[in-house]
Amino acid sequence: MPDMVAIAVRLGLYLDLMLLFGLPMFGLYTLRGAERKSGSVLRFRPVLATIALIGIGLSILGMMVLAASMGGVPIGEIDRATINMVISGTSTGAVWQVRIAALLLMLYFSLVGWRRPTFALTALSIAAAVALATLAWTGHGAADEGALGWVHLGADIIHLLAAGIWIGALCALCLLIFCPAARMARDHIHLSHRALDGFARVGSIVVGLLILSGLANSWILIGPSKLGSLFTSLYGVLLLGKLLLFGAMLLLAAANRFFLTPALATALEEGDGSSAVRSLRRSLLIESGCAIAILALVAWLGLLAPPASGM
DSSP states (O other), X not given: OOOHHHHHHHHHHHXXXXXXXXXXXXXXXXXXXXXXXXXXXXXXXXXXXXXHHHHHHHHHHHHHHHHHHHHTSOGGGOOHHHHHHHHHHSHHHHHHHHHHHHHHHHHHHHHHOTTSHHHHHHHHHHHHHHHHHGGGGGXXXXXXXXXXXXXXXXXXXXXXXXXXXXXXXXXXXXXXXXXXXXXXXXXXXXXXXXXXXXXXXXXXXXXXXXXXXXXXXXXXXXXXGGGGGGGGSHHHHHHHHHHHHHHHHHHHHHHIIIIIHHHHXXXXXXXXXXXHHHHHHHHHHHHHHHHHHHHHHHHHHTTSOOGGGTO
């Protein structure tokens, strides 16, 4: 089994950077006008600043793990010279520097940019997209060369960004739906319903991008000739688990869109949305749990040799 520290750091980075991208995007495609101001509906400023700081810390830890692996020593014995060599002398180090710069820019905008909330959310989304895209260079997407390499890298980036929109929306919806009971006034429930309905439309595009980019990645990483024996390997078993969890998320998302969200609208018309809110809370919790499990599997898969590598 690969180093659990490396898997944990990769999981943390996936979750952190996807939240950094998905949360401000949620504010742009769901909230309107003054609702985008930090603290009006969602506390963008402290939440994004905290996540950006965590992302910087995880990136530093990830660089130390990589340097230790390249040096063949435990992480506690890695020296500064080796770290400097990886940062300044490798393509991975160059990409890492881009990520750190993007995260510092996010930290700046999350703290001082809220006089113009729409501009702040747009700038944060762009910087976060850059930071999230750098993860494609730390996985299998950067292993190929030529035209195939660019196709693989592009599919990886699309996959990451689409997943980030979904993860960020789940977090934002949970923040809305799980707010203290004292704040669950009728207007807040109406806003939550509008947010759920807004994400339902965006979610259709997200799912399409995830499926198309996932198919492209699978064709490159596995290849048609390896499909028959795929699930006899650890890579195949983990991939099967990821696909099953993704299927569960699709079912939950469909239930939210076609049953639970309309039920909330009906309940609001009748004057009592508490039961519908409880159902949505359960569904969002399960969907979020599936998402985190998928990211854990992806973090593990990124450290295994895919079947197409022949290893």
